[in-house]
Structures are given as structure tokens and as C-alpha cells.
Amino acid sequence: MDNEQSPTATWQAKHRELYERATRHPFILSIRDGTVDFSSFKRWLGQDYIFVGEFVPFVFSVLLKSWKESEIKSDMEIIFGGAAALSDELSWFKNEASKWGVDLCGITPFTANTEYCRFLQSFTTLDINYTVAATAFWAIETVYQESFSFCIEGDHKTPTELLGTCQRWGNSDFGQYCKSLQQIADRCIKKATADVVREAEEVFVSVLKHEIEFWNMSSSE
Numbered sequence: 265m266d267n268e269q270s271p272t273a274t275w276q277a278k279h280r281e282l283y284e285r286a287t288r289h290p291f292i293l294s295i296r297d298g299t300v301d302f303s304s305f306k307r308w309l310g311q312d313y314i315f316v317g318e319f320v321p322f323v324f325s326v327l328l329k330s331w332k333e334s335e336i337k338s339d340m341e342i343i344f345g346g347a348a349a350l351s352d353e354l355s356w357f358k359n360e361a362s363k364w365g366v367d368l369c370g371i372t373p374f375t376a377n378t379e380y381c382r383f384l385q386s387f388t389t390l391d392i393n394y395t396v397a398a399t400a401f402w403a404i405e406t407v408y409q410e411s412f413s414f415c416i417e418g419d420h421k422t423p424t425e426l427l428g429t430c431q432r433w434g435n436s437d438f439g440q441y442c443k444s445l446q447q448i449a450d451r452c453i454k455k456a457t458a459d460v461v462r463e464a465e466e467v468f469v470s471v472l473k474h475e476i477e478f479w480n481m482s483s484s485e
């Protein structure tokens with residue numbers, strides 16, 4: 265990052281309590297300390313497969329906004345890299361579901377998931393600008409990166425069966441990708457009007473709240 269303050273880092277600090285609840289949720293802590301209930305993990309797996317199905321059009325809508333609104337060519341390359349990886353991600357979910365005996369066809373989304381997916385859909389309209397959408401995209405990916413990387417850092421007791429899942433979002437390449445998304449969001453926010461900056465911050469907070477609800481849904485009966 266350059267010497268100037270990063271707006272997204274400022275928001276991470278300002279909303280620290282919420283940020284911690286999203287990235288250090290009891291569900292994640294239970295994976296890290298090895299006490300996770302595998303039925304919760306299976307619930308998360310099925311629900312997240314549905315979520316990723318909705319995340320695909322969201323990411324492509326960010327890509328389209330970047331093509332239309334960004335003067336920096338590399339933004340599109342970074343976002344397209346993320347979009348292209350989702351095909352592999354959906355295959356990973358199918359493979360993982362068959363390993364765990366989760367029937368992906370028979371899954372009904374829970375309320376928290378439906379509401380998060382509706383939130384994602386709201387970004388696909390043309391009136392949401394690139395700055396706001398790029399902020400949401402960075403925040404969504406970063407919560408997973410910070411959560412799952414914590415499960416494979418230091419003195420963890422993550423069950424062997426879950427290491428692949430944690431590595432999927434916790435690996436350093438994914439971390440680097442999230443940093444690139446953060447740089448995109450920061451650059452856009454620094455140039456945006458006060459109204460857009462306010463909207464982007466609200467969206468950041470909304471992502472954190474949706475992520476917390478998503479973890480709650482996964483870990484509760």
C-alpha cells in the first residue's frame with residue numbers, strides 16, 4: 265500500500281468488533297481448536313454451495329462494472345481471475361459434498377442465506393457503481409480469507425478432514441488476491457464522492473453482518 269491511509273483498513277479498525285465477529289466466529293474457532301461438529305460443517309458446505317451459485321453472477325457484474333467504469337486495465341484481469349476460479353470452486357463443492365454424503369440437489373437455503381443472496385443480487389443492477397460493488401467484493405472474499413487462514417496458522421488443531429477446505433481460502437495466493445481487491449477498492453474509494461464513500465462503508469458493514477449470520481446459520485441446529 266502507499267503511504268496514504270487505506271480507507272478499507274480504516275473501516276476494518278473502525279468496525280473492529282463486527283470485523284472480529286465475522287472473521288473469528290465460534291464456528292471458525294471450533295474448526296481451529298478441533299471441536300467442530302461435523303454436521304455443522306456439512307450444513308455450511310451445502311448452504312455455501314447455494315451461495316456460490318449466486319456469487320457467480322455477482323462477480324461477473326463487478327467485472328462488467330470494472331470494464332465500464334475503471335480506467336485501470338489490471339482491475340479487469342484481477343476480477344476476471346476471481347470469476348474464472350469459481351468454476352473450479354463449484355466443482356470443489358460437488359466433490360466435497362460427495363465425500364461428506366451431502367446431497368446438493370436436496371438443499372433448501374436457510375433465511376440467512378436467502379437474505380445474503382438477495383443482497384448479492386442487489387449489486388447486479390446498473391445503478392450500483394463500481395466503487396461500492398468492488399468494496400463488497402473485497403469484503404466478502406476477505407472475511408473467508410481471514411477466517412480460514414486462521415484455522416491453518418500457528419498452533420491449530422484443525423481436523424485433517426477440514427484442512428483442504430481451510431487451505432482453499434486460507435492459502436497465501438488467495439491472500440494476495442484479496443490484497444489486490446483491497447487496492448482496487450481503496451483506489452476507487454479515494455476518488456469517490458462523499459455519498460459513494462458513505463455507501464461503500466455501509467456495504468462493508470452489511471457484508472460483515474451477513475457473514476456473521478451465515479456462520480450462525482451454519483453452526484446452529
Ligand SMILES: Cc1ncc(CN)c(N)n1
Nearest residue numbers: 312315316404405408478
Ligand atoms: C458466505 C460466503 N462468503 C464468502 C465466500 C467466499 N467467496 C463464500 N464462499 N461464502
